[in-house]
Amino acid sequence: MPMIHHHISALRAAIQPYRAAQRIALVPTMGNLHDGHLELVNIAKQHADIVVVSIFVNPTQFGVGEDFDSYPRTLDEDVAKLATVGADYVFAPNIDEMYPVLPPPTTVRAGAITEQLCGKTRPTHFDGVGIVVSKLFNIVQPNVAIFGQKDYQQLAIIKQLVRDLSYSIEIIGAPIVRAADGLALSSRNQYLSESERQTAPILQQELQYLAKRIGGNHQPLDVLLAASRQRITSAGFVIDYLDIKTAQLDSLKTDGSSVNFNENQQDLVILVAAWLGRARLLDNQLVTANTV
Amino acid sequence: MPMIHHHISALRAAIQPYRAAQRIALVPTMGNLHDGHLELVNIAKQHADIVVVSIFVNPTQFGVGEDFDSYPRTLDEDVAKLATVGADYVFAPNIDEMYPVLPPPTTVRAGAITEQLCGKTRPTHFDGVGIVVSKLFNIVQPNVAIFGQKDYQQLAIIKQLVRDLSYSIEIIGAPIVRAADGLALSSRNQYLSESERQTAPILQQELQYLAKRIGGNHQPLDVLLAASRQRITSAGFVIDYLDIKTAQLDSLKTDGSSVNFNENQQDLVILVAAWLGRARLLDNQLVTANTV
Incomplete structure (x- = not known):
């Protein structure tokens, strides 16, 4: 079973010893894992020695009236599934741990690329993605991070964020996993x-x-x-x-x-x-x- | 003499071996060093084993009509001074290395705290500080960073940035160094x-x-x-x-x-x-x- 940490300091202490000689992968998720997420972990394991999966339903990327409250939270089942694919650590912080001040006064905004497509109808969504991904990058300091290509615009934004903020993190886009009838898993x-x-x-x-x-x-x-x-x-x-x-x-x-x-x-x-x-x-x- | 690196990848490779067991300090500067800067290095050495001093006249924190072009650049003298206080590494990138796209589309903005005081007359200044400090944090990944208290608002903004973006970096504010007649060194x-x-x-x-x-x-x-x-x-x-x-x-x-x-x-x-x-x-x- 993967080790579960709910606190930033505990997670950092746990993975610190690996930094010298091993590669660390981050797989950011909002939990309620399906086979698409597990495939992210499989890919992560091909690129790193240690795989950290974050499970955090991030309030700042939900707009007013969206499904933040009803978004499915299934931590126990998620951890059991992650055990089957060999994830090493689960980082499952609560909201206070991630946002001592909510909303945080600081914004990380990727500019024009965020204003089209999903950004038009969800105008605050990618600001929430920007800050939570920055935080997860800073907490885990991974060598590589895996994101699904289903969220194509998100992946493009994160690649730009990594370039513009000089993160030394390899970003890998994972192919969409589909049901037998073609529906993208979500x-x-x-x-x-x-x-x-x-x-x-x-x-x-x-x-x-x-x-x-x-x-x-x-x-x-x-x-x-x-x-x-x-x-x-x-x-x-x-x-x-x-x-x-x-x-x-x-x-x-x-x-x-x-x-x-x-x-x-x-x-x-x-x-x-x-x-x-x-x-x-x-x-x-x-x-x-x-x-x- | 400190080792000088002009490229991100070279600097990161040079300091990587220290990460396992030693503490790394970052002292961000725009060069043209005076005794106030050297005191930042002295303080850094009290808190870390390895001291990295960045020297970069950051274009994004200068407004239109400000002194970016005339700001004094004195790298050779700066390195000689840093040798006297035992800095280990100098990171002196050129603009292309720091900004492959200039201005970068991504912004890091610390919110209301930036809109008062210096932010009123220099409305783009702290956005430039936000992005360059984020980049330097991500490049060096220091355990501790030292900033002068003369730039009091900047120091407050950086402390907020560290909290809001979950950087695991201790921020130390260094007392103002003054000339004999009381003028703050600058x-x-x-x-x-x-x-x-x-x-x-x-x-x-x-x-x-x-x-x-x-x-x-x-x-x-x-x-x-x-x-x-x-x-x-x-x-x-x-x-x-x-x-x-x-x-x-x-x-x-x-x-x-x-x-x-x-x-x-x-x-x-x-x-x-x-x-x-x-x-x-x-x-x-x-x-x-x-x-x-």
């Missing part, structure tokens, strides 16, 4: 009713459909996107966004026409966020230049 | 003409005068401050601010009357920033509750 999937759960894989199907058609000489992008949005909405979703960006999350410089990959040679990403009942689902699909 | 004192240099100690004399009179049953605070401002202005200064705050930089809750220390039992600080010719001079005086 703790929030349990908010879905049985019939919503049947509907949910449509998001991923639309991403795959678009991925096959955005290169070459298919329809103009805005026509493709409009048709996808129509189908997703008709299936019962309320779309937050469905958009195509460069892999760095820059906007495409197009006049709405299809993208010629042979010309631009850029990797793209299709991103979607949509509500289905109580669940806000995220998904994305990378489209690399040499695959179309 | 690299910017060399901007003073000979006659301005004769005038400059008036700032410290006024702080001492106020410190003796703000407790007990002397004149109301606002009357005392107005008279001090008048004398400082008459001597040829242009005052940025002269104010009295709690030691935590909260505003005093008074009706303008004198502070009764026996009642409030709070430590206070008198802070001044004033231009004399080309030089913007800073000074401050702590007034502890049990001294009046």
Whole structure:
């Protein structure tokens, strides 16, 4: 079983002896672990000797009226699952330990990249991510940290944070883990009713459909996107966004026409966020230049 | 002589072996070192086995029209001085090394505490301090860092940053080092003409005068401050601010009357920033509750 620490000082004391000669990995989570999280640990173990998994439902990344109170907390089950994949330490602080002053007066803001996509409808979310990730980096001082690619924008923001704040931490994005029917695993999937759960894989199907058609000489992008949005909405979703960006999350410089990959040679990403009942689902699909 | 490193990776590799069993101190400076800086190193050596002095004129903490271009750069002399006090490593990066993207999109902002005093007339200054100090903390990962109390607001901001971002770094404020006539040492004192240099100690004399009179049953605070401002202005200064705050930089809750220390039992600080010719001079005086 992994060792559990609830206090910063105890965790730091426990991992300090490894710093001289071994690599430490951090896997930040909000708990309620599923196979996607366990895959983060598997990847962490390939890049480090010691794996620290943090479990903290971070209040500062939830907005007013969001699901902070109802977010599932399942520490005992989480620890049992982490034992099966060989995590070494669990850091499970309470709110006071992480935020002696809440909200903290200090902000860590990654700038323009946070203002698009999820940042438009969750305007305080990435400030909360920025501060909690900075804190976890400073507490654990890992050599490597693993984040899921399902939260594509979050991963891009954290890479920028590491560059801009000179953290000497290797950031690894882990591929999305999906259910057999294609739905990206997420703790929030349990908010879905049985019939919503049947509907949910449509998001991923639309991403795959678009991925096959955005290169070459298919329809103009805005026509493709409009048709996808129509189908997703008709299936019962309320779309937050469905958009195509460069892999760095820059906007495409197009006049709405299809993208010629042979010309631009850029990797793209299709991103979607949509509500289905109580669940806000995220998904994305990378489209690399040499695959179309 | 201390070892000089210009690159982050080289510095980190050099100090990595000490992490297991020895304490590392960071002394951040902008170079052009005087006896005040050397005292920071002396204090650092009392708290750590290895002392790293950073020398970096940080562009992001200078505003438009400020003295970034003319700020004195004297690396060779600085290193020679650091040798006399036994600093172990000098980290002297160039701007590209510290800021691959300038300005960096990420901001580290300490909130309301930055908006008063120096923050009013230098609105971007403490954002620059926030990011460069975060970067230096992440690069060096010191156990302890030493900052001068002359920059009182900066020291308070850094203490808050350490708390809010969970840095495991002990922050030590070093007493102000003064010339024989009382002027606080500063690299910017060399901007003073000979006659301005004769005038400059008036700032410290006024702080001492106020410190003796703000407790007990002397004149109301606002009357005392107005008279001090008048004398400082008459001597040829242009005052940025002269104010009295709690030691935590909260505003005093008074009706303008004198502070009764026996009642409030709070430590206070008198802070001044004033231009004399080309030089913007800073000074401050702590007034502890049990001294009046």
